[in-house]
Each structure stands twice: as C-alpha cells, then as structure tokens.
Amino acid sequence: MDDGGIGRIGIIGGNGMLGRALATALLRRGGVVPGDLWISCRSGVADDVAQGVRITADNRELVDACDTVILCVPPQAARDLDIHADGRLVVSVMAGQTLARIVDLSGTSRVIRAMTSPAAAEGLAFSPWCAHDTATRADRHRATAILRCCGTTAELPSEDQLDIFTALTGPVPGFVAFFAACVSEYAVSRGVDPKLADLATRQLFLGAGHMLAKGGPSAADHVAGMTAYAGTTAAGLKRLQASGIAAELAEGLDASVNAARRLGGD
Template sequence: MKPTLTLGIIGGNGWLGSALGRCVLASGLIAPNQLVVTASRKHNRYQDWPGVTCVESSDALLEVAEIIVLSVRPEQFAQLTLSLENRLVISLMAKVPMVALASATRSDRIVRAMPNAAAAVGRSYTPWCATPRLSADDRDFVQRLFSACGVSDEVENESQIDYLTALTGSGPAFPALLADALIHHAITQGISPAVAQRGVLHTLSGASQLMLEENATPMEMVTRFLDYGGTTTEGLNAMLQHGFREAVQQGIEAAYGAVKT
C-alpha cells in the first residue's frame, strides 16, 4: 500500500533543505510520515524524526511525493530528469527562472523562494513568488510552509526574488561582516575575544529585536542617536563620513549582479 507522503524535498539532507524540513516538522504543518527526502542512509539529518522517509534517488521520491521542493544547486538541477505535471513545485534555487523550471518539470504550478541560513534556527526571512496557476490552497500552504521557518512574504515578480536573493538571501553574512569588524576593533583595544564576541553579538541581536518590537525603522533609530549628541553620535558621523552607506550599497549591487549573470 502506498504510504501517505505528500511533501518531498530533493536535496532534503542539505543545510537549507534539511532546515526547512525540520522546521516544518517541528511546527506540526506535516507529520513525519508525510515527508520524504533524498538523503544517504548513513548520513541523514532526521534522526530525531524516525517517521521521515529517506530515499537515495529523486526517482524514488517522485513515486510518493505530491508536492516537490527543489533544494539543490542549479548545476545539480540541470542533471535531474523530472516529470512533475499537475504537481506543486517549489524551488529554493537561485538563478533558475520560472520559465526554466516549467520547461524542465512540465508543471505550471511553480513557486520560486529564497530562504536564508537563519532557517536553521527558525528565523529566516523568505520571499516567494508564484505562477498564476497556483490555487488559493496552494498559496496558503506555501505561506505556512515558509512561515514555519521564520517570516515570509509573497512578492510581485521574479525580479524582486532576484534582488532579494542578494539582499535577504545573504542571511547572517552581511551582519556577520559588521560584527567581525566590531569584534576585531575591540580586540585591538585589549578586550578579550570572548567578551568582544559576546558583547557585539548580543548588541546586534538586541538592536534587531528592539526595532521589531518598537516598530521603528532603522533610520528612525539612527536619527534618534544622531540627535542625542553623545558618544554614539560621534561614531555614527565618522562611519557615514567614511562611506559606510556607499560600501554597503556597492556590496549589494555586486551580489545582485552575480544573481543576474
């Protein structure tokens, strides 16, 4: 008798696919016996979920899954043979447009999404967009799927997904660069590495939470400190005068350019 498996993640043992899978299970959106993933029998990330089915090939996954998540590198996707007519196909791949997904899968129910590494701790931001053939039920499922690992928004078109791949798809990378610069400077001033790291990371985490809870924009927070006239004001003015905004914008432009090539 065919098992009751509805969601299949090709690449479900990778860092992103497994983060999504584990978050969805933890949220209760699906039961373990409703998830099938491609994963080696010797190395899988679902040992805490014994009801999950791990298969070694995408062909075996396609035999039982009704909704397919593609969480592989674009070059790996090009090597797959997929026949997914009438199935909901959700791609987590950068740089693979909907027209290519539709051609390769023969499905007209396509979603493109871009979670980030914070999905591993249930704190991703995930933008997604879809082809017109998705039903209201499809859209509701996709929103709940990505909300299980953080916050998600349906955006208007693929060009916005491409841009957000560069911006929010970076996950902790850009904030980590700021954190590293702050930590390094603290260490040069004699602060121990452990104290510097703990202080900087908790400051950044607390700042994000404060802005979210106060519903304040980052610029409102910056303006508040610029107007205060204290030591932080001096630091902000120096950073701005030395091209902080320009450096960040150039970094985003470079990342966005890489997405489009």
C-alpha cells in the first residue's frame, strides 16, 4: 500500500474523458506504474489504457485496494457512488459537489475538492483545490503532487472560490473556441479558403496562449502594450473595448458559476 509517496490511486469514473486525462497524467508525469492505478466504470471495461492498469465495475473493490480515491463521475451520478473510504484520501473533481457533500458520500473527512480539465492529459490544466478542515498536511501534499501531474495547481483560500474556477475551467476553453470560430468564419467570409482559415486560426490561438503562459506581463498588460503601440492590433482592440463584449463575457461567466452551484443540489 502507501509508501509515503503518491501511493496506489483509484479513479472512479476513470473511463470518461476527464478520468482518462487524469490517468494519462498520473502515468506520464506522476511516477505511477500501471499496477498502482485502478479505474472503475460501470461496464468494467476500459479500452486504450496502459497494460497493467486494474479495471473494475466495483467501486468498493477499488476503494479497498487504493490509498487515494479520485471521484470523477458526473455530479448527477454522485449519489450512486456507494463507497465507504474511511482511512483513505478522497480527491473529488466533481463539479458543484461541496466538501460537506463529499464527506457524506465517501464516508471520510480526509477530503480534497478540486477542479481540473481534459488538458491534464497534456500537462496543461490549471487545477485549483481546497481541503476539508480535517485533511492532514500529508493529504494536502499528496493532492498537490497528484494535481501537479496535470499542469499547474494552487490551494484556494475558500471553497466558494472553487465554484468560480469551475466556471472558468470548463467554459473558458469553450469561450476561446467560440472566439477562434469567429475569427475563422470572418476569414472565410472574406474569401479565405476554409482549410487555410482553420489552419491559421489554430496556430494563432496556440501562439497567443503560449505567450501568456510563459509568464511576464499579465493579460491586461499585454492589451495595454498593444493598444499603446497604436498599430493594426490597437485599432481592433479599441473597437472591442468600446463595445459591450466585456460585460457580455462577465454575464456568461456568471451564468456558468450559477450553473456550477446548482449542481451541488440533489
């Protein structure tokens, strides 16, 4: 069992998109060997997983075998978990499920509530988290080690903020995709070949994201610098700043936050 490191890990719901991303992250960057990783799913079958990973349809079997249990099922399936994880660390990435609710569902107060995304498979996720008051320092260290496999992580000062990040983690990539689609469609409407427009848009957004991810100036500082340069970018930015797009984005994020909080109900 646990040797003081990450230990043996089980992912309940490990056959979904997010569960697979977590499994990939742990195997690639967590030093977890396939024999120390368990996945449970309703079918008891998971294709395209590393040889040696243990697959089961029995959540209780997984809990009994593992030191850390990651809850990665849709919020609406939370009530059907049917586990008792006393003595284990439970890390939940279920949207909207509060720490108190996870304690009730899992039978342990050694609970970490986190949020991550499928970008974890590439080590590109941001995974904020908060801990139940009775989670130990070792529990926090282990959760940090697990979530660092997914990319960047940070402990939040309050659980309320996790709903904010739930709204950012899921919707923001969708918002970026929406803006990318608008850019591509604009180019096509001006006569650019659709394949070329798609190729260019993908690379442009990749480059922009990479520039921001490298650190240095904040996003706001980038905007200020490009506006001050007074070139073609400034012309477009000033038009957007004069529009209501910032307020519309805020309303979209508020809608996502409210949806995340509603998921906590039965």
